Amino acid sequence: MEARDTKEHVIEVTDLRRVYGGGFQAVRGISFHVDRGEIFALLGTNGAGKTSTVELLEGLERPDGGRIRILGHDPYTERAVVRPRTGVMLQEGGFPSELTVKETARMWAGCVSGARPVGEALALVGLAGKADVRVKQLSGGERRRLDLALALLGKPEVLFLDEPTTGLDAEGRRDTWDLVRALRDAGTTVLLTTHYLEEAEGLADRLAVLHQGRIAAAGTPAEVTAAQPSRISFQLPEGYFVGDLPPLGELGVSDHEVEGRLVRLRTRELQRAATGLLVWAERAGVELKALDVRSASLEEAFLQIARDASEQASEQEVAA
Amino acid sequence: MSGAMVKGSVTTPASRMAALARAELTLLGRSKATVISAVLVPLALPFSLRPVVDDMDVEDSGLTVGLVLLPAAIGFSLLFGVYAALTAIYTARREELVLKRLRTGELRDTEIIAGSALPVFTMGLVQCLVLAVGCTAFLDVPAPEAPHLAVLGVLLGLVMCAALAAVTASVTRTVESAQVTTLPFVLVSMVASGVTVPLELLPDRVASVCELLPLSPVITLVRSGWTGDLSAYEALGSLATALAWTVLAVFAVGRWFRWEPRR
Numbered sequence A: 001m002e003a004r005d006t007k008e009h010v011i012e013v014t015d016l017r018r019v020y021g022g023g024f025q026a027v028r029g030i031s032f033h034v035d036r037g038e039i040f041a042l043l044g045t046n047g048a049g050k051t052s053t054v055e056l057l058e059g060l061e062r063p064d065g066g067r068i069r070i071l072g073h074d075p076y077t078e079r080a081v082v083r084p085r086t087g088v089m090l091q092e093g094g095f096p097s098e099l100t101v102k103e104t105a106r107m108w109a110g111c112v113s114g115a116r117p118v119g120e121a122l123a124l125v126g127l128a129g130k131a132d133v134r135v136k137q138l139s140g141g142e143r144r145r146l147d148l149a150l151a152l153l154g155k156p157e158v159l160f161l162d163e164p165t166t167g168l169d170a171e172g173r174r175d176t177w178d179l180v181r182a183l184r185d186a187g188t189t190v191l192l193t194t195h196y197l198e199e200a201e202g203l204a205d206r207l208a209v210l211h212q213g214r215i216a217a218a219g220t221p222a223e224v225t226a227a228q229p230s231r232i233s234f235q236l237p238e239g240y241f242v243g244d245l246p247p248l249g250e251l252g253v254s255d256h257e258v259e260g261r262l263v264r265l266r267t268r269e270l271q272r273a274a275t276g277l278l279v280w281a282e283r284a285g286v287e288l289k290a291l292d293v294r295s296a297s298l299e300e301a302f303l304q305i306a307r308d309a310s311e312q313a314s315e316q317e318v319a320a
Numbered sequence B: 001m002s003g004a005m006v007k008g009s010v011t012t013p014a015s016r017m018a019a020l021a022r023a024e025l026t027l028l029g030r031s032k033a034t035v036i037s038a039v040l041v042p043l044a045l046p047f048s049l050r051p052v053v054d055d056m057d058v059e060d061s062g063l064t065v066g067l068v069l070l071p072a073a074i075g076f077s078l079l080f081g082v083y084a085a086l087t088a089i090y091t092a093r094r095e096e097l098v099l100k101r102l103r104t105g106e107l108r109d110t111e112i113i114a115g116s117a118l119p120v121f122t123m124g125l126v127q128c129l130v131l132a133v134g135c136t137a138f139l140d141v142p143a144p145e146a147p148h149l150a151v152l153g154v155l156l157g158l159v160m161c162a163a164l165a166a167v168t169a170s171v172t173r174t175v176e177s178a179q180v181t182t183l184p185f186v187l188v189s190m191v192a193s194g195v196t197v198p199l200e201l202l203p204d205r206v207a208s209v210c211e212l213l214p215l216s217p218v219i220t221l222v223r224s225g226w227t228g229d230l231s232a233y234e235a236l237g238s239l240a241t242a243l244a245w246t247v248l249a250v251f252a253v254g255r256w257f258r259w260e261p262r263r
Helices: A050-057 A079-085 A101-109 A118-124 A142-154 A172-184 A197-201 A219-225 A270-284 A300-320 B013-030 B032-048 B051-054 B065-095 B098-103 B110-139 B147-170 B183-192 B204-210 B216-227 B232-256
Strands: A009-019 A023-037 A039-043 A065-072 A086-089 A157-163 A189-194 A205-213 A214-219 A230-235 A253-259 A262-267 A289-294
Touching: A009 A050, A009 A189, A023 A050, A023 A065, A023 A189, A023 A205, A023 A214, A023 B204, A039 A050, A039 A197, A039 B098, A050 A065, A050 A157, A050 A189, A050 B147, A079 A086, A086 A142, A101 A118, A101 B013, A118 A142, A118 B183, A142 A172, A157 A172, A172 A189, A172 A197, A172 A253, A189 A197, A197 A219, A197 A300, A205 A219, A205 A300, A214 A300, A219 A300, A230 A270, A230 B147, A262 A270, B013 B065, B013 B110, B032 B110, B051 B065, B065 B110, B065 B147, B065 B183, B065 B216, B098 B110, B110 B147, B147 B216, B147 B232, B216 B232
Parallel strands: A039 A189, A039 A205, A086 A157, A157 A189
Antiparallel strands: A009 A023, A009 A065, A205 A214, A230 A262, A230 A289, A253 A262
């Protein structure tokens, strides 16, 4: 009888590091965990270290520092134990172009313990009609779906998806999301990378924003977003100055900037700030043109995190 | 017998390699260029050499035309049918990221390398058999005196060429450039390993150096399988040389094989 896996943390990453040949530090000490039946997204711009991290989790390379546990095992040194329980979708295909879809899936099925029937796996991703088409004739989106089908062949407990919807059209993307959610609901643990913010926001239970090989922010999409201020912007009416507005501090505005007649306010109390501003405009009998009131989105949070991180980096450079 | 529910089939190294080999066999059948250079060249080339061999004074060395052409044909089969073909296949699979993808699954590294080679390996073996039978039938080659030496030679040659192909693929960037990167070993073997010119016809000093090349003991073993003129001591020497190169090549694969394209 083998020991039971820790129920809580299916994926556990501690102070993970990866350094490439030229000395480039792609992953600079990141830690996170993913629970069973959870969808966890690694979000970041190109070059943030997403794929470098996922490849280590998949056990393709040995980390240069830190520790990884997948289902309680080291994915690199205990490959034989881990692999039958994981499914991997690489960022790029990796199929011989002269094989048909069915032949590709059949080959992979022969290498996977407890494989689903090939037809079932292809049907899951909507490729049943393309079974006899050569891989080289597939569109980019169809190749992504074939990759997903292969990742699902072994009914994995843990699924790694590296940019699963890149190249998919809106409908294909939605289908993939539904499929991933259904898998999660059936108990599969999913770790995915994406640079689509709405994908992370809509799909992930929790996420981490990677920036330059470090985790810049982590939590549920709501938590990461809530850490960022909301924004109000409008055009000052003719003849008015910022000083004519009610005291901004009292409205709960944390900072503001003025560009010509355009005013931008940041606040963590959106309702109070917006109400104060609109009541003032009502009383003054003026119209706030180009009024835009928005709570923080993951996109803004993401951009802000990237900005903050770059500022910190350049400050460090100046200090050094 | 047990009433338990059938759990999904668990893969074994053999079943995984079989699945991979089946896919590679399909691919081999669809790659006309590989099939032509791997089948036609080894079968046709040695016989186009016949006029040249007829002009050599092979009889002085106790050989016949058939005993020169048969090892030559088997040498060509190993070089073109196995070595060059497999170098191109390993390179293609790496550049298509197929090797990387295979490594994400249950296949072990050695299974990937061996499974991918299996169809070409088998094709090389069949070719050698066809050549042996064909040469015996059409070139008046006598029945082999020491067939076990020929069999050992061919098997060692196959493994060695497959491993050397994996090593060569590691320094080959594209399938096209495989035609260039395979040239050194192919040319050196053709000229100095007894494939086109029997080592027996070379000056002794040159021959003793050439005997140490990777394919030389393979050709020597194959030829002596028919002539039976190798002493036990000489046979052991050839086997040891071939084995040493094979072990070295396999070690080099484990050490330097490239699984992903250079970035």
